[in-house]
Amino acid sequence: MSGLEVELRYRVLRPPYLYRWAVLLSVVVLAIAAMVSVFTSAEGTPTPAPPPATAPAAAPATAAASADLVRGTARTGKFVALTFDDGPDPVYTPQILDALTRAGAVATFCMIGANVTRHPELVRAVLARGMRLCDHTVSHDEDLGKRTEQRVTAEIAGCWSDLQVAAGADVPVPYFRAPGGSWTDLIRDVAARQGMKALSWSVDSRDWTLPGAAQIVTTVQRTVQPGAVVLLHDGGGKRAQTVEALDQLLPWLVAQGYQFDFPA
Numbered sequence: 094m095s096g097l098e099v100e101l102r103y104r105v106l107r108p109p110y111l112y113r114w115a116v117l118l119s120v121v122v123l124a125i126a127a128m129v130s131v132f133t134s135a136e137g138t139p140t141p142a143p144p145p146a147t148a149p150a151a152a153p154a155t156a157a158a159s160a161d162l163v164r165g166t167a168r169t170g171k172f173v174a175l176t177f178d179d180g181p182d183p184v185y186t187p188q189i190l191d192a193l194t195r196a197g198a199v200a201t202f203c204m205i206g207a208n209v210t211r212h213p214e215l216v217r218a219v220l221a222r223g224m225r226l227c228d229h230t231v232s233h234d235e236d237l238g239k240r241t242e243q244r245v246t247a248e249i250a251g252c253w254s255d256l257q258v259a260a261g262a263d264v265p266v267p268y269f270r271a272p273g274g275s276w277t278d279l280i281r282d283v284a285a286r287q288g289m290k291a292l293s294w295s296v297d298s299r300d301w302t303l304p305g306a307a308q309i310v311t312t313v314q315r316t317v318q319p320g321a322v323v324l325l326h327d328g329g330g331k332r333a334q335t336v337e338a339l340d341q342l343l344p345w346l347v348a349q350g351y352q353f354d355f356p357a
């Protein structure tokens with residue numbers, strides 16, 4: 094027999110081709126079954142599948158959390174959210190707390206970590222009056238947007254830690270406000286990762302320009318509207334004008350039918 098004949102004969106006389114295909118198919122089916130069982134039974138154990146599944150989901154969530162700056166009150170209606178930056182200050186923060194308490198008002202205090210460390214008792218006083226905390230970085234670096242991610246994280250997480258240590262307990266810090274209101278995507282992302290909302294404002298009292306108490310009152314009266322977040326200062330300089338302005342503004346807001354709320 095020639096080689097060709099042998100081969101033809103072999104092919105024709107050996108039906109096991111079918112058998113081989115059956116074996117091959119079985120192996121493939123068993124392999125798939127094994128893979129399926131690994132993926133379904135191994136919850137929590139690292140497999141190649143989870144990272145691609147969670148990474149794209151996490152990215153939009155972070156983006157969504159950091160996409161919008163908070164500029165409004167939590168509740169809708171005739172509410173206003175007062176915010177005080179750059180404290181706590183041993184002279185002005187207690188005076189502002191007293192003014193707020195007299196008016197039955199609440200406010201949010203955006204504190205600088207360095208001041209928090211110097212006056213931890215004021216963090217506890219702010220919390221005891223039912224006010225909320227906002228992280229305003231450790232050192233109030235207005236060029237924070239030009240810093241590395243490591244530095245930005247240190248400034249933001251550092252102030253958050255300073256607030257926890259000062260409070261002597263685990264306290265909520267729902268907001269972060271960038272120094273000078275200078276936001277970058279990185280700053281917003283780091284704050285969001287720390288679980289804080291990016292807090293901006295809709296009304297600038299311009300008390301930081303020291304225009305006189307009467308002008309601060311007029312500026313807020315002209316620009317406030319339901320749902321406003323108002324920027325004021327209890328630290329970062331002499332704030333006697335702000336304290337004096339509050340003595341007029343708080344009763345005026347109440348008379349206008351405003352209620353005090355926190356930012357959204």
Ligand SMILES: [Zn+2]
Pocket residue numbers: 178179229233271272273
């Ligand atoms: Zn500030």
